[in-house]
Amino acid sequence: MSAAASSLLTEDQFLCSICLDVFADPVTIPCGHNFCKTCITEHWDKNVQCQCPNCKKDFSIRPELQVNTFISEMAAHFRQSVQQEASNCSSEQQVSKPEKVPPDVSSRNKLKALMILLVCLMWVFTVWMVLNQKKYVVVVVKEDYEEKKAELWKTEAEIQQMIQKRRLKTEEIKHSVELSKENADRETADGVQVFAALKEFAERSQAELIYTIKEKQRKTEKEAEGFIKELEEEISELKKRSTEVEQLLQSEDHLHFLQSFTSLNATPPTKDWVEVNIHPPLYVGTVRRAVNQLEEILNEETTNLLLAERQRVQQYAVDLRLDPDTAHWCLILSDDGKQIYCDTERRYVPDIPNRFQRHPSILAKQSFSSGRFYYEVQVKGKTNWILGVARESIDRKGDPLMMIPQNGYWAILLRNINEYKALASPPVSLYLKSQPKNVGVFVDYEEGLVSFYDVDAAALIYSFTGCAFTEKLYPYFSPWFDFDGGNSAPLIISAVRDTN
Structure with a gap:
């Protein structure tokens, strides 16, 4: 072991009096004594009163720890010397057992000798691995450092991006x-x-x-x-x-x-x-x-x-288009996907899962799972129709008479020219002062609200309140059957007129 290392091993001022080891992150407290930063911090955490472990000086408040640059540099120098001693020891002893430490060495020297011993043992183990596996292991610390540093910079960039997104949110x-x-x-x-x-x-x-x-x-x-x-x-x-x-x-x-x-x-x-x-x-x-x-x-x-x-x-008006893949076989769509009427002549359409089978219905292409939306439908000239919204999982092949909220429908209907009903459970008869020509539909998903308006009369027709929406909602339309030619007028998705 070098003279510098020996000298360091015997100098009390470079050893922490708490852990009895070479200082790690040495700090100085107001009374002038030095300790490892972790040691003095843990010591004060365990004791109610802040006191110097050496001179027993009391402090009314926990002192601010000051980094001791000199001792820090000396401790680093000591570690470097110990590593050099360990290297020399390994070169001299090769694979032989290290010499025993004399039993009368001081406790501090024992700790330092133990450190040297561990370094020597680590080196002997490395030599053993190399000799038995017959290959060389080259650890390029700098390259690994640069690689890990680049990864850390990437992580830091991602963290900053996440912070920015959350700030924006x-x-x-x-x-x-x-x-x-x-x-x-x-x-x-x-x-x-x-x-x-x-x-x-x-x-x-x-x-x-x-x-x-x-x-x-x-x-x-x-x-x-x-x-x-x-x-x-x-x-x-x-x-x-x-x-x-x-x-x-x-x-x-x-x-x-x-x-x-x-x-x-x-x-x-x-x-x-x-x-x-x-x-x-x-x-x-x-x-x-x-x-x-x-x-x-x-x-x-x-x-x-x-x-x-x-x-x-x-302000929540949406531009809807009808979805032909959901249309019942009797329904005819316009090219722009805005108009729908019923044709009694049966047409062949593929029976796909999304298509309504038993009643003349169709959904919009757009779905909504949050927020608010509004649209208007022209019903002028019709004697029967159904309008509203439906959840995605409705039974499109089942009984058309069970169009109630429990089954995923929130709708109103006109039947037999002047019989209006809200399809609640049980149905609610609606007594309107005039027959609507244009019906507005407004939905507030989070509020659980579906409201129907007579656009021209500026009158509320009916509101479903307290609805618990958990799925996508689709605007729902049914021009109903045209048995005698009296219900041949189409349902038309109208452009919302600005009344401001």
């Missing part, structure tokens, strides 16, 4: 939240404004109703007061006459009696009160008329809200 989510808040604020403001207007109108209508009722009562009371006044005047006059008659009856003056008899014998002129009556005013229709006025205002506001709602859903 974070910004996208934040932007969505901001849009959601803006929409919520706008919707709240619109709602407050509408309900404030309705409240004002309702209060005004209530005030007018109360005024009308009170005015009728006032007129009745005034008329009654006039009658009462007349009656009281007549009563007073009659009482006066009654007094005069009583006085005359008590008179013993025959001449005066006869003279007064003529004037007092007749009753005073009075009004015939038999036909006079006070009729309480009738309020029939007063409240109803007020409610009708309120209903008119509500209908007007509802129409305005629906117009605004339709304008909002228009």
